[in-house]
Every structure is written in C-alpha cells, then in structure tokens.
Amino acid sequence: MRIEKLIIPTPFPVGPINIYLILEDPLTLVDTGPKTEEALSALRLQLRDLGIIASDLKRIILTHTHEDHCGLAGTLQRESGARVYVHEWEYRNISMHRETRVNRDLMVRAGVPPEQLEEMAGRYELIHRFADAVEDVEAYRDEAEFVFESGALRAVHTPGHTPGSCCLLRESNRLMLTGDTILKSITPNPILNPDPLDPRRRFPSLGEYLVSLARIRDLHPTILKTAHGNDVTDYEEHFHRLVKHIDDRLTRVIRMVPPEGATGWEISMQLFPNVRSINRFLAVSESIANLDLAVAEGKLYLESNGRDVYRPRHGVLHSFSR
Numbered sequence: 001m002r003i004e005k006l007i008i009p010t011p012f013p014v015g016p017i018n019i020y021l022i023l024e025d026p027l028t029l030v031d032t033g034p035k036t037e038e039a040l041s042a043l044r045l046q047l048r049d050l051g052i053i054a055s056d057l058k059r060i061i062l063t064h065t066h067e068d069h070c071g072l073a074g075t076l077q078r079e080s081g082a083r084v085y086v087h088e089w090e091y092r093n094i095s096m097h098r099e100t101r102v103n104r105d106l107m108v109r110a111g112v113p114p115e116q117l118e119e120m121a122g123r124y125e126l127i128h129r130f131a132d133a134v135e136d137v138e139a140y141r142d143e144a145e146f147v148f149e150s151g152a153l154r155a156v157h158t159p160g161h162t163p164g165s166c167c168l169l170r171e172s173n174r175l176m177l178t179g180d181t182i183l184k185s186i187t188p189n190p191i192l193n194p195d196p197l198d199p200r201r202r203f204p205s206l207g208e209y210l211v212s213l214a215r216i217r218d219l220h221p222t223i224l225k226t227a228h229g230n231d232v233t234d235y236e237e238h239f240h241r242l243v244k245h246i247d248d249r250l251t252r253v254i255r256m257v258p259p260e261g262a263t264g265w266e267i268s269m270q271l272f273p274n275v276r277s278i279n280r281f282l283a284v285s286e287s288i289a290n291l292d293l294a295v296a297e298g299k300l301y302l303e304s305n306g307r308d309v310y311r312p313r314h315g316v317l318h319s320f321s322r
C-alpha cells in the first residue's frame, strides 16, 4: 500500500498539517487541510506531482473534525464526488446541521467571565470559517474497515483530543495514521467538549485519552504517522514520556487548588496566565481536563451549583471531621 505524506499550510499556530494520500484504488485522502486558498493550491500542486488531480479522489477519511483536518472536505467532495467519512461522534460537527458555536453552558459552568466568553465565542466563529459543512457524510465506528486493492485500514477509536478522534491502522505492518492523537513533539490538547452520549455532561477527555494511549500501546505500532511534525517510531518510549508528562501536569494542577476551592477558569489563569482568546479556550480545556481527571481519581472533590468548584480532597475530609 503506497501512502504519501502531503504537507499543507494552515493559518493556525500549530503550523502545517500532514495529510496522507493512499495511492491505491479507491484513491483516498486521510484529512484534507483547512479551507484556504493556500492550502488548496498546495494540495493541488502535491497531487499533481504524484500524477493525480483532485477530481480523481474517491474517498476522504477524517481523523476528526478540527478545521485544519476537515476544512477542504466539502470543496473536494463537490469537485470529485468523493465519499466523506467521519466517526459517528463527530458527524454533526461537519454535516449540514453542524453546530458552530462554543458550548456556552460548559463555559459558564467552568466559571468563564461573560466578556471572556464572548471573546472566545467570537474567535471560535472565525475559526469555523476554515471549514464548510459537508453535504454527504457517512459516519464510521470503531473497527470500521476501509478496504483497498491490496489491504485495508482499520479505524481505531482513540477519543481524548476530541470525542470522535480516530487512528487508522494497517494491520499487515502495524503502521498507524494518528491524526492529532499522537504527535511527535507536542501533547494534544484535551479539548473541552460535551459528552456525545449525554450532551449535558462534559466529555472526560483526559481520562479517555489515557485509555486511548494504552489501547494504541496494545496494538504495538511500528510507525505512527502524525498530523503535525515527524513520525513517531519509538511508541513504547513515547508512551512513557507522555504518561509522565500528563502525570506531572496533573500533580501540578491538584496542588494549585486552594482549600476554599477554584473553578476551571481560575486554575487556567494560574496555569497559563498570559494567554487570550482561542488560546484561553485551550487553557480552560486543559485545566478542566486535568481537574476532572483528578476528581475521577478521587484526588479532588467537585461541587456543582451552577458553577463547578473543585476542592482539595483533604479539605473535604477535614470538614467532615469537624
């Protein structure tokens, strides 16, 4: 199976994105790049070098629905008639009925002040312009097989970065295309999202991410082709580094929580004091993901009363003993 890496520019701080072309029947693109003129012409140029034009595409598989990954799916589908596939938990992010707003309920519960919420929501709307809704989308599930002439890619649902994030595994040589789930030199942000199974709740993104990392480890991948930066070829080591990094951050977050308690917003201001707008949204996401994991592990205590306030566990025990 011939897999070609295409490097597409994005307007986002993360830099260019790697998307992958499976040069086999049916001709398939894994992720697309954002909806910008620069991205589309970079894509056309690199396809041309491989003897392909965009209208030859038959299939587009999305690893998740962030704009740098899915932005051109609508454009390419209109041009080629390619079928577009996305994990069922992100179907509505990209279908014609997509929600393009920041989840205000979750932000209010996190203690985000109203003016900050407006700024984040405004930035979010701008980012959504880098992707179109896609007219004809098919949802796939964990273990879905995408069959090619000489083999198949299997979907491995690896929630965490987003609820519907997936990797694609080629069983014969245990090569994986990882989207943003595994990146060579950055830890993907566990983005704040509603739980697809119960939208009133937050998705437990960091806890799910740890499970996904372990699941990938069980598959013994040989080479992981990432969406940003280089391949990962030493997953066992990479796994341990990531888990240690996550554990250190979790310990730091738990220590920041004062006896009287703090909201996700307050912890984000301590953890990342100098960031604004969309980066502030990522900071809030990171903070809440850690706080929720600490609660799940019994290290913090959560009180919900319109706003979610996290308290140290010993504080709770202390008040019981009084």
Ligand SMILES: [Zn+2]
Pocket: 064, 066, 161, 180
């Ligand atoms: Zn992403």
